[in-house]
Amino acid sequence: MNPVGVEPYIVLSMVLFLLGALGVLMRRNAILVFMSVELMLNSANLALVAFAREWGQVNGHVFVFFVMTVAAAEVAVGLALIVNIFRERRSINIDDLQQMRG
C-alpha cells in the first residue's frame, strides 16, 4: 500500500522542525521568527499526515485541519502585534524589545 514507509517522512519533518526551531532562536526579524514558527507547525502537520496514512486512520488528518485553523488565528494576532510594535518604534527587530530587564 505504501512503498516508501513512514520513516522518511518523519525524518524530513524532524529536520524541518529543527530548522524552524533554529530559525526562531537565531533570526532577529520578528516576521522571520514568525515564519519559522509556522515552519515548525507545518513540520508537525507533515508528521501527522504521514502517521495518519500509516495507520490508515482519519484522526491525524483531522488534527492537521485544527492545527492549520489555529495557526491562521495566530497569524492574525501575531501580525497585528507586529504592526503595533512597528508603529511605536519603527523597527521589528526583536533585539530592540528589551526595555524590561532584571
Next chain:
Amino acid sequence: MFESPTIAQFLAVSNLASTAPATLLLAWTLVLVLVDLFAGEERSHWTPVLSCFGLGLSFIANLFVYSPAAGEQIALYGMFIADAFTGFLNMVILVATLIAVLMSWDYLKRAGIHRGEYYILALISSAGAMYMVAANDLIVIFVALELLSIPLYILSAFRSIKNDGSELALKSEESGMKYFILGAFSSAFLVFGAALVYGATGATNIPQIFSIAGGIVGGASAAAFYLLIGAALLLVGLGFKVAVVPFHMWTPDVYEGAPTPVTAFMSVTAKIAGFAALLRLLVTGLSVLVVAEGGAAAWQNTATIIAILTLVLGNFVAISQRSLKRMLAYSSIAHAGYIMVAVAAAGTAGAVNAATQGALVYMMAYMFTNLGAFAVVMAIEREDGSGGNIEDITGLARSRPLMAMAMTIFMLSLTGIPLTAGFLGKLMVFSSAIQAGLFGLAVIGVLTSVVSAFYYVRVVVNMYLRESSGALQPALDTPYVRLAINIALAGTLIFGIFYPLATNLVNMVSIA
C-alpha cells in the same frame, strides 16, 4: 453509510449537556460580542456586568454537572471528560475570572482603555481554560490551549496605545510580543509531540493512548522511540505554558509589561489549565511509560529535576527583585515548582490520588492568594504603570490599615504559614511527595519555602516598620478593587482555617 443524526440523537450521543459550564460561557461570550457592539459608549458598563452574570451562570451549571451524584461522564465522543477534577478546577477558574473582572473595571477606566473587548477576551480565555481542564484528547488539549492563549496575547498588549502621547512606564506591546513568540514556539513543540505520540500509538484519545502505550513500552521498536520523544516534547510545550525552569525565561518580562489585572489573570488561569493538562496527560495517558515493571513512571525523574530547578531558581532570583510585579512573577515561577513537586509525586502509582488532590488544593490557594497580592499591587500603582516597586509600598499600613493587613495575609499565605490556604496546599503537596518516596524533593520544597519568607516578609516589613515621607495614598482604592481583594482574602483565610472545606471538595478526585 453515514446517516446524519437528528438534533436529539446528537445531543444524546455526544452528551453535550456535560460540557455545559464551558460551552455556556463560550456561547454567552459570543452573545456579549453583539451586546457590546450595540451598547455604545454611554452603556459601556453593560459588558462587565453581563460578564459577571455569565460567570455566575457557568458556575451554577457547573454545580449541576459535577454534583457527586453525576459521577464521571464522557462527552463529545470521548474527547471531553467531566469528572470531579474538571468540576473543581472549573470553579477555581470561574472565581479567578470573576476577581480579575472586578479588578479590571476601574483600572481600565483610569487608563482610558475601557472597552468591552477586554472582558470578552478574558471570558474566551477562561472558557479555553475550562475546556483544557476537561480535555481527554490531544486535539482538544491543543485547541483549548490556543483558545486560552490567543486572547491572552492580545490582553497582555492591551495598553500599548497611548491616548495622550506621553511615555508609559508600562511596556505592554513588548510584553504581548514576547508572550506571543514564546507561546507560538511552545505550541509548535506541543503539536509535534502530539504528532509523535499519535504516530507511536495510533490514537489521540488519552485513555486509548494509555491502553496502547502499555504494549509498546520497553520494546526497541520505532514506536517506543516516537513515544518517548513525543512525551518529552509535550512536556516541553506545556512546561513553557506553566513557566517551569528551564522554560521560564519569558515570564518576568511578560508579567511586568502586561497591564496588572491581565498579569494577575494569566498568572493563575494559564498555570491551572497547563498543569491540569499535564497531570491528565502524564498520569492518565503515560503512566505506563515505566523503566521497570511496577516501578515509578519514567517521567518522574524529569519532573523531579524540573521541580528542583524551578524551586531554587524562582525563589532565589525573586529575592533580588525591586519591582513588586517582577517579584511576584518569580514567585509564580516558584509556585509552579511546588505544583511540579505534586506532578512528580504522581509518578508513583500509590501516591497518584494524594498528589492530584494536593495539586488541586495548591492551585486553589495560589489562585486566591496571588490574585489578592496582584490586586493590592495594582491599587498602589500610578496611572502610567510606575510606582509598583518594593519601596513604594512603605506607609501603606498607616494610610490603609485594612489593605496592608490583607497584603500581609497574602504574603504569609504565599510563604505557607499555618492558618492560610497556602499552608494547606504546601502541606498536601509535600506529604504526597513523602508518600511517593521523594524525600529529597520534599526537603528541598520546605527549605525553599524558608528562603521565600525572606522576600515575602520584606514586603510586610516595608509596609509596617519602615518610615516613609508621607502616607501612601493608593490611587485605585475603589469599591470594586476592594471587593476583589476581600474575595481573595476570604478565600485565603476560610480555606486556611476551615481546611476540611478544601479537603472535602477534592477528596473524590482521582484521575488514574
